[in-house]
Amino acid sequence: MKHTVYIALGTNLGDRSANLDSALASLPPAVNILSSSPVYETPPWGYLRQSSFLNQIVKCETHITPEELLDYLKAIEKRLGRKPTFLYGPRTIDLDILFFDDLVLETPSLIIPHPRLEERAFVLVPLADLDSDMKHPVSGKSIIELLESVDISGVELLQAGK
Numbered sequence: 001m002k003h004t005v006y007i008a009l010g011t012n013l014g015d016r017s018a019n020l021d022s023a024l025a026s027l028p029p030a031v032n033i034l035s036s037s038p039v040y041e042t043p044p045w046g047y048l049r050q051s052s053f054l055n056q057i058v059k060c061e062t063h064i065t066p067e068e069l070l071d072y073l074k075a076i077e078k079r080l081g082r083k084p085t086f087l088y089g090p091r092t093i094d095l096d097i098l099f100f101d102d103l104v105l106e107t108p109s110l111i112i113p114h115p116r117l118e119e120r121a122f123v124l125v126p127l128a129d130l131d132s133d134m135k136h137p138v139s140g141k142s143i144i145e146l147l148e149s150v151d152i153s154g155v156e157l158l159q160a161g162k
Helices: 016-026 066-079 121-131 143-147
Strands: 003-011 031-036 039-042 053-062 094-100 156-159
Touching: 003 016, 003 031, 003 121, 016 053, 016 066, 039 121, 053 121, 066 094, 121 143
Parallel strands: none
Antiparallel strands: 003 053, 003 094, 031 053, 039 053, 039 156
16 A cells, blocks of 8 residues: 655755755655655754754655654664764754654654644745645644744745755
8 A cells, every 4th residue: 555655854964965865865665756845944943053954855655654664764864874963963864754644643653743843944844835735634734824833034945846
């Protein structure tokens, strides 16, 4: 069975554009990219004393379970050089599952939809580029409605999506 998933990509260490490209190239074969948002440069969130991020969202299809997808993404992060730091700290690459179909899931290792996506302009702006009318399965609000309640200052378009 194919599932539609939205994955957030973020990076603020090293060659940020190359990090995004490497992460995208690493997603197949388990994850098939259907479309990608533009790339945005965004200020850090949570821990502010670090470099700005490049952020992008991809809409994908996969046949694996949410838990398998999490393990798959964590393996990609490790392979691309992500090292453990601290909460909201700098990273070579970060891959987060935002949505998995309209699933609502909470386990010790995984929460879907991503628990703080409605607070984050760096997620909502590129997500709105992909699917502004999509409804959050918990709140029932569209992505564009969620976007209206966050400060988008500092979110700057760098390059168009595909």
